[in-house]
Amino acid sequence: MTDMSEREFVLTLSCPDSRGIVAAVANLLAAHSGNIDESQQCGDHYTGRFFMRVQFSVDDAGVSEDALRGAFAGLAAEFSMDWNLWRRDVRPRVLVMVSRFGHCLNHLLYRQRSGLLGIDIAGVVSNHRDLEFLADSYGLPFHHLPVTSQNKPAQEARLLELVEDAEVDLVVLARYMQVLSEDLCQKMSGRVINIHHSFLPSFKGARPYHQAHARGVKLIGATAHYVTADLDEGPIIEQEVARVDHAATPEQLTAMGQDLESVALARAVGWHAEHRILINGEKTVVFR
Numbered sequence: 001m002t003d004m005s006e007r008e009f010v011l012t013l014s015c016p017d018s019r020g021i022v023a024a025v026a027n028l029l030a031a032h033s034g035n036i037d038e039s040q041q042c043g044d045h046y047t048g049r050f051f052m053r054v055q056f057s058v059d060d061a062g063v064s065e066d067a068l069r070g071a072f073a074g075l076a077a078e079f080s081m082d083w084n085l086w087r088r089d090v091r092p093r094v095l096v097m098v099s100r101f102g103h104c105l106n107h108l109l110y111r112q113r114s115g116l117l118g119i120d121i122a123g124v125v126s127n128h129r130d131l132e133f134l135a136d137s138y139g140l141p142f143h144h145l146p147v148t149s150q151n152k153p154a155q156e157a158r159l160l161e162l163v164e165d166a167e168v169d170l171v172v173l174a175r176y177m178q179v180l181s182e183d184l185c186q187k188m189s190g191r192v193i194n195i196h197h198s199f200l201p202s203f204k205g206a207r208p209y210h211q212a213h214a215r216g217v218k219l220i221g222a223t224a225h226y227v228t229a230d231l232d233e234g235p236i237i238e239q240e241v242a243r244v245d246h247a248a249t250p251e252q253l254t255a256m257g258q259d260l261e262s263v264a265l266a267r268a269v270g271w272h273a274e275h276r277i278l279i280n281g282e283k284t285v286v287f288r
């Protein structure tokens with residue numbers, strides 16, 4: 001039973017690798033009545049960077065969050081860390097974007113409603129009205145933002161207003177089929193996750209199942225990744241695959257792929273919500 005004064009936090013950090021980082025973090029926590037509940041770390045020998053995630057609880061009411069932040073700031077200066085401290089009782093606010101295919105949206109809404117996804121869904125945005133009924137069925141705001149090459153900048157400005165007004169932490173592209181501009185990607189860097197319906201780096205772009213059918217692959221897949229301006233090139237978070245054979249039509253591949261997409265995206269969003277993903281250049285470190 002959680003003692004009410006017990007607060008739970010997650011610390012994430014990355015820094016140039018060196019001796020003593022884990023000990024320094026552990027000693028700092030011990031000095032602030034911190035009890036480590038879960039700790040994972042790894043060094044990337046190719047980049048010389050070190051990555052760490054520590055989940056800890058503090059049951060000493062005399063230790064404030066500001067005091068913790070102050071202490072970590074000091075440590076961060078010593079080790080040149082990029083770091084974040086998160087309260088575990090604060091759930092990220094998520095805006096889900098979708099076009100016409102609703103399977104990934106449906107899966108996210110159901111898992112969130114079932115308590116299996118630690119997020120709060122702030123609303124649904126779509127460039128079509130096809131899935132408005134699904135947002136309505138969950139009592140969620142639905143924002144219809146049709147996109148043309150003429151109105152794209154204005155619609156993206158409207159999207160950023162929605163993100164601001166609804167205090168959105170994460171945007172999820174749950175089969176949203178419009179390419180986001182470089183400006184939007186920069187403004188939302190590390191805060192947009194997309195599900196691409198192929199096993200990247202194979203079959204980028206639109207219609208990957210038709211590309212897979214034409215190539216005669218024996219495995220199909222789905223890839224959840226952070227969005228960058230370069231289409232389907234962002235840091236990969238999670239991938240799912242399934243075996244297929246020569247008899248499968250593009251339509252059958254599309255149907256089989258829906259489950260892979262839904263599972264990979266929900267898993268990636270869950271890990272992001274638990275602060276288990278750290279960006280490592282063009283890749284990710286995922287402390288599952």
Ligand SMILES: Nc1nc2c(c(=O)[nH]1)N[C@@H](CN(C=O)c1ccc(C(=O)N[C@@H](CCC(=O)O)C(=O)O)cc1)CN2
Binds near residue numbers: 176180185204231232
């Ligand atoms: N900046 C980015 N924006 C988006 C990405 C991304 O990686 N970076 N991923 C896409 C999703 N996607 C594949 O996963 C994808 C979406 C759309 C297209 C595409 O060619 N779209 C056509 C229009 C298609 C239509 O209107 O139905 C286009 O934009 O000309 C390819 C891949 C989401 N956004």
